Amino acid sequence: MESAVTLAEPNMNNPQGVPFWRKLLKMRETGLIVIILGLFVVMSFASPYFLSWANMRAMSMAFAVDGILVIGMTILLISGGIDLSVGSVTAFAMVIAGWLFLNGINPWLASGIAIALCAGIGAFQGFFVTRIGLHHFIVSLAVMVIARGACLLFTGGRPIGLFTLPPEFKFIGQGSIGPIPIVIIIFLVFVIAFDFLLRRTTMFRKVFYTGSNEKAAAYSGIRTKKVIFLTTTLCSTLCGVAGIIYMARFGSAQPTFGIGLELTVIAAAVIGGASLNGGSGSILGAILGVILLSLVSSSLALLDVSVYWQDIIRGSILLSAVTIDHYLNKRRR
């Protein structure tokens, strides 16, 4: 066959075999960047306020913390799982840390305890998935409801005001270094770290193997249960981190925070290329997904589109993004 070249001398300078720019064109991230830039151009004409520093800052603050959740979700999706409890677990972290703080515990320690508890929730879910053999969907659905119930129980359903939080703690959520908010810096650190880990480390490569074909992974000597347990735990742990940042930003703990957040997070990961069947996804893509969604929300708000329409439009974007990608993938094969 002409196309099937015998592997006589693989070119080591360019082992991928195709020019870099062509590979770039094929990457889904490129498409997302083009769409995002397009929206930028359109919006900067449509609203004079759009390109202002204040708006940019508000917008990036909005996606930065959710971005941390999307990282955890993407890794979990790659391993073949899914987590519906991210919204409630984030609220749970906030509520627990806030409650402990009000009961006289140092806020840093309280945050540590809350994050550890969230890790525990992840491990709890991982246990039911890997040891009992239940599906992620069901386990996380149950945990979503339980965690939300716990939030309401601790707070009596009312937000807890944390006015006495020390300023250095609030600084995480509200402060800036120069012009750049701390939240953005934390977010970028997480993105760079996890992007690197996912692409380069043997540990995270096993996540791809497991999600791509769990049995083949087991037959390659990979402890797939352990991998799934860890990705499940990681996702909930990152919810804990996000909850603490939110608490610092709001200066309060809100038991009803993040209702429906799981859908935004899953949508962002999927728009960014994560497959619900496992085995594919990237941090960069997922982040672009979350940026796109948040850009759309803020654009719609700036254009005074009704809140009700916003949901309809965001849902349609998810559907179109996934449909387009489905067809592009088909053509690539």
Add this chain to the structure above:
Amino acid sequence: MQDDVILKISNLSKSFGAVKALRGVDFDLRKGEIHAVAGENGAGKSTLMNVIDGILQPDSGEILLDGVPVTIASPTEAQRLGIGFVHQEIALCPDVSVAENIFMSRTNVSRSWLMNYEKLEQEAAEVFRQLSDIDASVLLRDLSISNQQLVEIAKALTLDCRILILDEPTAALTENEAQTLFRIMRQLADQGISIIYISHRMVEIFDNCDRVTVFRDGKHIVTNDVADITPGDVVNAMVGRVVDKLYPEKQSAGEVSDEIILEVKNLNEAPRIRDVSFALKRGEILGIAGLIGAGRSEIARGICRLEGAATGEVRLLGETLALRNYQDSIAKGMVYLSEDRKGDGVFLELPISENISALNLDQVANPIGLIKASSEIRQAGDLGRKLNLKCGSLTDPVSSLSGGNQQKVALAKMLSVNPRLIFLDEPTRGVDVGAKSEIHRILRNLARNGVGIIVISSELPELIGLCDRVMVVREGRISGEVAGHEMTEENIMRLASVMDAQAAAF
């Protein structure tokens, strides 16, 4: 046999991107004939069949049905035109009854609102009366794979088709079931139905078909009456060169060694493995034969700790192993190549290079666990060259490869850890003739270089042609062993058979 042509295809071409799957192919099918289509994987036979069944649309060329040009837009359209296709992969619903599965297509076109289960079962029983004694009321999932395949065939038979395409239907059938199928095929042909029969197996083609067409590299090579052509000609046409020897040389007398690579004593895991003891010497290839379900794979997987908790003593190169899991087995250099390549052998959507490195990522990573892409590509390149892997780029997904090349990727994965012993479960299943003999040669070379090779296969000619010694398993026990001139299909079958209904079904 009548000579009137029912289906005529002329100058048909089909490309997938840069890959030309069919290049100006001609093909004709006569009324009431059984027409074998042969060719290696990637030769274009599947593409052509998918075009005939309306799954794919040709780029150019003409399809004439009864002399009239037709466009077959979809499988439903094909069904309406009287074309039935039995796919190699089983596409049935496991959770409903056999009868409902058979009549799925018909229920689909039925105008009635309600299901008439009683009538369905009666009619299914009628179809099966000539095919097999399967109870049409049981759930499909409770049938063996071979019986499921028969259901798939029965399903096609119930559609009033004039052209029936069978894609390697005997791959999962026992000899007896296959013979029944051939008898039915002949009956259907006598009734005027034309059958396109895709197969790799020369014996089947020459015993049961009227004509044979060979494809290679998307081109039509030859069509002939089977009476006017020899199996050797067909194989040569398929491979495109003269295949003088199908199997590599066996171990010569000078290569016999006393060094024991693997010694297994009293391996037990009731009820699947019972008291299994054997030894593998350096330089020999040991075969494991037996009926499906006799415990062949279980023994290999038990030794490697892939499943179960078998007890007994396992010594590899004199060292007694105490493995806790398969990771330990890999670390000791004992690996298992799975029988189900797509199910658990390879990661289809991941790149070739990432497949090959999966068994031991540490080899392509630095001490702190960072993967070096260049090492990974180099490893895949080295092993790929060794195994004569044909691919566009090492970063292409494995799904882009033919069956034979996928299997080479799976094999390269095993070799990446420099194993001391490899269990190969059905190493050439779904692999074309050319790649098959290449794989056999590779295995022989590995054995010569001191790697222990144990081959499990359902294909007796393969075991006899490749192995120096064959051990036969029956109901979890070793029922005997044959070597040298005693390695015949009859001897192996006798040892494998149980004295009940199963005995005849090998």
